[in-house]
Amino acid sequence: MATLYVENVPDDLYEALRRVAKRNRKSIAAEVVALLERNVPTEHELKKRREFVKRLQQLRATRSPASGPFPTTEEMVREDRTR
Numbered sequence: 001m002a003t004l005y006v007e008n009v010p011d012d013l014y015e016a017l018r019r020v021a022k023r024n025r026k027s028i029a030a031e032v033v034a035l036l037e038r039n040v041p042t043e044h045e046l047k048k049r050r051e052f053v054k055r056l057q058q059l060r061a062t063r064s065p066a067s068g069p070f071p072t073t074e075e076m077v078r079e080d081r082t083r
Helices: 011-023 028-039 043-061 073-081
Strands: none
Protein backbone atom coordinates (compact mmCIF):
# COMPACT_ATOMS: atom_id res chain seq x y z
CA MET A 1 0.00 0.00 0.00
CA ALA A 2 1.32 3.44 -0.92
CA THR A 3 2.00 6.24 1.52
CA LEU A 4 0.83 9.76 0.82
CA TYR A 5 2.26 12.85 2.49
CA VAL A 6 0.55 16.20 2.09
CA GLU A 7 2.29 19.45 2.92
CA ASN A 8 1.06 23.01 3.27
CA VAL A 9 -2.49 22.14 4.29
CA PRO A 10 -4.26 25.35 5.33
CA ASP A 11 -4.94 25.45 9.07
CA ASP A 12 -8.69 25.92 8.71
CA LEU A 13 -8.95 22.95 6.33
CA TYR A 14 -6.89 20.78 8.68
CA GLU A 15 -9.08 21.75 11.65
CA ALA A 16 -12.24 20.98 9.67
CA LEU A 17 -10.80 17.59 8.71
CA ARG A 18 -9.83 16.93 12.31
CA ARG A 19 -13.38 17.73 13.50
CA VAL A 20 -14.94 15.46 10.86
CA ALA A 21 -12.55 12.64 11.75
CA LYS A 22 -13.34 13.03 15.44
CA ARG A 23 -17.10 13.06 14.76
CA ASN A 24 -16.72 9.86 12.70
CA ARG A 25 -14.44 8.33 15.35
CA LYS A 26 -11.57 7.93 12.90
CA SER A 27 -8.01 9.07 12.72
CA ILE A 28 -7.27 11.93 10.36
CA ALA A 29 -5.47 9.51 8.03
CA ALA A 30 -8.46 7.13 7.98
CA GLU A 31 -10.81 10.04 7.29
CA VAL A 32 -8.64 11.23 4.39
CA VAL A 33 -8.63 7.73 2.90
CA ALA A 34 -12.43 7.55 3.25
CA LEU A 35 -12.81 10.94 1.54
CA LEU A 36 -10.53 9.86 -1.29
CA GLU A 37 -12.44 6.59 -1.75
CA ARG A 38 -15.74 8.50 -1.99
CA ASN A 39 -14.48 11.25 -4.29
CA VAL A 40 -11.76 9.80 -6.53
CA PRO A 41 -13.09 7.02 -8.75
CA THR A 42 -10.80 4.11 -9.53
CA GLU A 43 -10.63 2.54 -12.99
CA HIS A 44 -12.93 -0.24 -11.76
CA GLU A 45 -15.48 2.32 -10.53
CA LEU A 46 -15.35 4.19 -13.84
CA LYS A 47 -15.95 0.94 -15.71
CA LYS A 48 -18.99 0.17 -13.53
CA ARG A 49 -20.35 3.69 -14.17
CA ARG A 50 -19.92 3.32 -17.94
CA GLU A 51 -21.72 -0.03 -17.86
CA PHE A 52 -24.53 1.52 -15.82
CA VAL A 53 -24.95 4.39 -18.28
CA LYS A 54 -24.93 1.97 -21.21
CA ARG A 55 -27.63 -0.17 -19.55
CA LEU A 56 -29.66 2.93 -18.73
CA GLN A 57 -29.51 4.05 -22.36
CA GLN A 58 -30.67 0.58 -23.47
CA LEU A 59 -33.61 0.71 -21.09
CA ARG A 60 -34.59 4.17 -22.27
CA ALA A 61 -34.46 3.02 -25.90
CA THR A 62 -36.90 0.14 -25.35
CA ARG A 63 -40.62 0.65 -25.25
CA SER A 64 -42.49 -0.10 -22.09
CA PRO A 65 -44.46 -3.37 -22.25
CA ALA A 66 -47.55 -1.49 -21.09
CA SER A 67 -47.24 1.20 -23.74
CA GLY A 68 -49.87 1.52 -26.35
CA PRO A 69 -52.83 3.59 -27.37
CA PHE A 70 -54.59 4.68 -24.22
CA PRO A 71 -58.04 6.25 -24.13
CA THR A 72 -58.25 9.97 -23.59
CA THR A 73 -59.57 11.36 -20.34
CA GLU A 74 -62.77 12.32 -22.12
CA GLU A 75 -63.29 8.76 -23.38
CA MET A 76 -62.72 7.36 -19.92
CA VAL A 77 -65.28 9.75 -18.37
CA ARG A 78 -67.85 8.78 -21.00
CA GLU A 79 -67.20 5.11 -20.34
CA ASP A 80 -67.75 5.64 -16.61
CA ARG A 81 -71.06 7.44 -17.26
CA THR A 82 -72.42 4.50 -19.21
CA ARG A 83 -71.88 2.09 -16.32
